[in-house]
Amino acid sequence: MRSRDWAATAVTVVALLWGALGYLATRPADFHDYRTMTVSAAQSAYGAIATARLTAGARADGRVGAPYVRASLADARKAIAGAAKNFGAEGPPDERSTTLRDELDPLLREAKTALDEIEGAADGVPAELRKAAADAAGVAGGLARFIAVHS
Amino acid sequence: MLLAFDLLDRQIVDRDGTPVGKVDDLELDGPRVTALLTGQQALGPRLGGWLGRWVETSAARLDVDRLGPRRIPYDVVARIDSAVHLSVRLEILDPAPLERWLDDHAIGRIPGADDDA
Amino acid sequence: MKRLLAVTLGILTAIGGFVDIGDIVSTSEAGARFGLSHAWVLVVGVVGICVYAEMAGRVAAVSGRPVFDLVRERLGPRVALVNLVGSYLITVATLGAEIGGVALALQLLNGAPYLVWVPLVAVVLWLALWRVRFETLERVFGLAGLALIVVLVSAFSLRPAFGTVTHLTPPAGENWPTYWFFAIALFASAMTPYEVFFFSSGGVEEHWTPRDLNVSRVNVFVGFPLGGLLAFGFLATSATVFHPLGVRVDTLGQAVLPAGLAYGQIGLALAIVGVFAATFGAAMETSLSAGYTVAQYFGWAWGKMLRPRRATRFHLVVLVSILVAVAALLTTIDPIQLTEYMLIFSAIALPLTYLPILVVANDRGYLGNKVNGRFANVLGLVYLVIVVAAAVAAIPLMVMTGMGG
Numbered sequence: 001m002r003s004r005d006w007a008a009t010a011v012t013v014v015a016l017l018w019g020a021l022g023y024l025a026t027r028p029a030d031f032h033d034y035r036t037m038t039v040s041a042a043q044s045a046y047g048a049i050a051t052a053r054l055t056a057g058a059r060a061d062g063r064v065g066a067p068y069v070r071a072s073l074a075d076a077r078k079a080i081a082g083a084a085k086n087f088g089a090e091g092p093p094d095e096r097s098t099t100l101r102d103e104l105d106p107l108l109r110e111a112k113t114a115l116d117e118i119e120g121a122a123d124g125v126p127a128e129l130r131k132a133a134a135d136a137a138g139v140a141g142g143l144a145r146f147i148a149v150h151s
Numbered sequence: 152m153l154l155a156f157d158l159l160d161r162q163i164v165d166r167d168g169t170p171v172g173k174v175d176d177l178e179l180d181g182p183r184v185t186a187l188l189t190g191q192q193a194l195g196p197r198l199g200g201w202l203g204r205w206v207e208t209s210a211a212r213l214d215v216d217r218l219g220p221r222r223i224p225y226d227v228v229a230r231i232d233s234a235v236h237l238s239v240r241l242e243i244l245d246p247a248p249l250e251r252w253l254d255d256h257a258i259g260r261i262p263g264a265d266d267d268a
Numbered sequence: 269m270k271r272l273l274a275v276t277l278g279i280l281t282a283i284g285g286f287v288d289i290g291d292i293v294s295t296s297e298a299g300a301r302f303g304l305s306h307a308w309v310l311v312v313g314v315v316g317i318c319v320y321a322e323m324a325g326r327v328a329a330v331s332g333r334p335v336f337d338l339v340r341e342r343l344g345p346r347v348a349l350v351n352l353v354g355s356y357l358i359t360v361a362t363l364g365a366e367i368g369g370v371a372l373a374l375q376l377l378n379g380a381p382y383l384v385w386v387p388l389v390a391v392v393l394w395l396a397l398w399r400v401r402f403e404t405l406e407r408v409f410g411l412a413g414l415a416l417i418v419v420l421v422s423a424f425s426l427r428p429a430f431g432t433v434t435h436l437t438p439p440a441g442e443n444w445p446t447y448w449f450f451a452i453a454l455f456a457s458a459m460t461p462y463e464v465f466f467f468s469s470g471g472v473e474e475h476w477t478p479r480d481l482n483v484s485r486v487n488v489f490v491g492f493p494l495g496g497l498l499a500f501g502f503l504a505t506s507a508t509v510f511h512p513l514g515v516r517v518d519t520l521g522q523a524v525l526p527a528g529l530a531y532g533q534i535g536l537a538l539a540i541v542g543v544f545a546a547t548f549g550a551a552m553e554t555s556l557s558a559g560y561t562v563a564q565y566f567g568w569a570w571g572k573m574l575r576p577r578r579a580t581r582f583h584l585v586v587l588v589s590i591l592v593a594v595a596a597l598l599t600t601i602d603p604i605q606l607t608e609y610m611l612i613f614s615a616i617a618l619p620l621t622y623l624p625i626l627v628v629a630n631d632r633g634y635l636g637n638k639v640n641g642r643f644a645n646v647l648g649l650v651y652l653v654i655v656v657a658a659a660v661a662a663i664p665l666m667v668m669t670g671m672g673g
Contacts, residue, residue, distance in 0.1 A: 040673065043516060050515045051522055058525070063532040067379035068540075072521040079518075144514060151441055160341045160348075162333070162567055169578065173340065173567030189567065197345055233331055233338075233634050250568070253580035258587075263399055264576040 029090065034097040037090060038104050039150050041083040045111045046143035048079035049136055056118050056133040060126035073119050080115060084108050104146060110139040162234040163189060163223065165241040171223070172247065174235060178222065186222045187235065190247060193220035213248050221245050286495025287416060288550035289369035290362070290457035290614075292523055292543060293607045295499045297672075298450045299506030300517040301442060304433045307503060309451045313458025314496035316651045318488050320622055323629035323644065324464040325484030328471030331634040335468040337564040338634060339624040351624060352565045354617045356558060359462045361610040363554040364593035367393065368603025369547035372520040376540050383600065390594045393551050397586060402473050402572045405552055412545030413498075418538040420501030422530035428508040441514070449665040449672045452658045453608065456615035458496065459655070462557040464625060469560040473573050478638070505530075518604055558589035608671060615662040618655040626652060 055072045058064045064072075087108060092098040114136035121128040163171040172189035176197055179185065192214065195207025222245060229238035237244075258264060298306045324335045331338070336355075340348035370393075371385035396405060438447040471484060505526035506517050517523055524543060528536030556572070563570035563582040570582040597603065626648045629640045640648065666672075 047515045047518070050513050051519075051525070054509070054525060054529070055521075058528055061532075064525070064528040064536050065533050068376050068521065068528070068536060070379045071376050072519075072525070075519040075521050147514070148441075160345060162337060162341070169574075170567055170569045175345075175567075191566075194345060194566075198349065199346070202349075233333065247568075247581075250581050253584055254577055258580040258583050259577050261398070261576070264580075266399075266575065 029093050031094055031096050034090065034092055035100060035150055037086060038100050039147055041087040042104060042143050042146045044079045044083040045108055046140060046147060048076035049111050049114060049140045049143065052076040052115055052118050053133045053136050053140065056129045059122065060129040069122050073122060076115055080111055107139060107142050107146060111143065114139050158235065163187060163237065164234050165237050166239055169241050171241055171244065172221065184225050186224050188220045188222055190221040218245065221247060286492050287413065287498045287546045289365050289547050289607050290460060290611050291499040292502055293604055294453045294457045294611060295503040296506045296517045296523040298454055299503040300510035300515060302447060302450060303439060303507045303511045304504065305435050306451060306454055307433045307500065309454040310458065310496050310500055310503065313455045314493050317459050317463060318492050319644065319647045319651055320625055321464055321467050321488045321492060322485060323625055323640065324468040325471055325488055326481060326638060327628055327634065328468045329476040329480050329484050330478050330636065330638045332472065334472050334560065334564060335625050335628055336465050336561050338628045340565055342627050342631065343624055348565060351620050352561055354620045355461050355561050358610065358614050358617050359554050359558045360589050360592055362460060362462060363551060363558065363589060364596045365603055365607040365610050366547045366551035366554055367593055368597050368606060370544060370551060372603060373540050373544040373547060376521055376524065386594060386597050390590050393555065394587060394590055397552060397555060409545050409549035413542055413549055415538045415542030416498045416501065416546060418527050418531060418535050418542065419505055420498055422527045422535060423501050423504035423508065425530045426505065426508045426526060428504050445665055446669045446672055448661065449669045452615050452662050452665065453611045455658055456611045456618065459618060460614055461617060461621040462554050464621065465561055466553045466557040473571050555586050555590050559586040612662050612666050616659045619659050622652060622655055
């Protein structure tokens with residue numbers, strides 16, 4: 001008898017949990033969800049660019065070697081690509097979300113361009129690297145502002 | 152019966168201290184223990200439920216000669232402290248089917264299996 | 269003189285051996301997100317592992333049996349089986365994360381993509397376990413792991429704001445649930461289950477006797493804290509370099525960058541070599557630990573001290589565990605993410621690991637008059653409460669914070 005009660009309770013709990021999860025998963029996306037997603041994408045992109053800038057500066061100073069730079073920039077590229085993918089996967093559900101999208105979209109593109117520049121300069125002269133790192137300052141700042149405003 | 156509780160799940164080691172197995176079950180004749188049973192076929196029934204049944208039957212399938220659970224007659228037990236110490240060497244006892252199979256066909260075949268590491 | 273040498277080698281081994289990918293990842297991420305405010309968690313974790321590792325080492329030295337071996341005797345085959353399954357799954361996941369860590373370190377040194385290294389690392393790992401002596405493995409990787417000192421030293425030379433250690437509140441932009449989520453991950457990284465099982469079995473592999481109680485204790489009380497200090501190096505460097513910029517650390521490359529910033533290419537190389545040694549050492553320990561726990565549950569012959577032919581089932585488990593871990597990695601799961609998940613699930617399994625140790629360490633049948641004293645029991649109980657609290661809070665926090673996102 002006791003094990004049957006346990007089984008019944010367990011089944012009820014599981015069913016309730018399942019129902020709750022189902023509701024959460026299928027609830028239509030709203031502004032809040034969209035904002036969380038954009039902030040997360042911005043954070044990934046910001047982290048990637050900021051790290052790439054640090055790495056570029058260190059490389060220009062001769063503090064880090066080429067294989068490390070290659071691996072590090074590959075990580076940054078992956079992070080920005082991931083952010084862009086998540087960002088592009090969902091459409092904005094309402095007007096406020098559309099504003100968010102319009103704010104972030106150019107920033108993400110700029111981030112990719114800035115990273116391309118840094119990667120291009122990675123095997124070149126230090127001066128080129130420093131320039132590429134400096135050029136990325138703008139988009140880094142823009143992303144940081146986006147995160148601060150919308151968190 | 153207190154003896155049974157003290158013996159069960161203890162480690163069995165042979166004369167040289169090599170592990171033989173755990174006391175997975177006991178073979179009783181009235182109140183006396185006549186043999187220690189070790190191995191999956193002996194452990195399965197004690198685990199109980201579907202898991203125990205699965206453990207028992209999967210071991211039985213490996214047991215090609217239908218020997219049943221590995222049996223260690225009680226008279227080769229020399230002393231019992233934190234482990235059960237036997238008076239004989241491992242080789243004299245019934246072999247563990249899986250260990251023997253692996254030795255013959257798999258792990259034992261890899262170069263270096265005979266070396267002291 | 270020989271005794272002194274044995275002790276110093278033990279210390280050195282211990283230092284290098286008690287930092288693994290979980291420590292590196294969790295401390296770097298926490299430092300970047302929360303600055304130094306989690307430093308106290310490291311202290312709590314190190315004390316906890318010292319308390320329990322001392323018990324596990326004492327059990328090995330006095331009874332000649334490793335602590336997991338005794339769990340089934342004291343708690344019965346059913347409870348011990350639950351313990352075994354939980355510990356084994358976590359250990360194999362940890363093994364996967366460690367192999368991933370080694371491959372990532374190699375990628376940083378060389379540039380070849382990480383997945384290429386994974387099978388190679390697994391093969392070398394298995395070969396090392398098959399052919400190389402236990403003590404040699406311990407010493408080589410323990411000593412090489414000391415290279416991580418460069419990270420700790422970088423932390424000081426980059427002039428961190430040590431005053432912020434006492435700022436125990438989450439900084440702007442972070443909330444309390446995430447703070448506690450990271451606290452649990454850090455705590456779990458300090459007290460990962462395989463550490464005690466490995467330490468105990470390792471003591472038996474080294475044929476410890478009651479006379480080696482002091483060797484065991486020195487290993488524990490010097491090694492683990494110094495290992496914790498090395499982990500703190502990652503916390504502090506991330507806090508100094510990445511936290512002010514608001515950058516999150518989620519790659520190994522980021523975790524070692526501060527050493528390069530502080531000491532140039534040599535510093536970076538030392539840091540990467542240190543990570544390589546620490547994670548490779550941990551990969552060896554987890555694969556052996558997987559074998560130890562299964563073999564000790566069933567009573568099989570186990571250990572590198574035996575000729576492989578005398579312990580075929582043990583070696584089979586080690587081999588299969590490595591294969592399973594590699595298979596998991598080849599699904600292209602991010603090893604850093606695998607580490608994060610593994611830490612949280614470790615947190616849940618901690619009570620399963622540590623309660624039996626406390627029980628066994630109080631058993632006069634195994635330890636005679638060397639059972640736990642009042643002090644050890646009080647500390648043991650306190651930590652058991654902490655461990656249960658962490659285990660209970662882990663899943664809700666994980667869901668609430670979306671894995672700390």
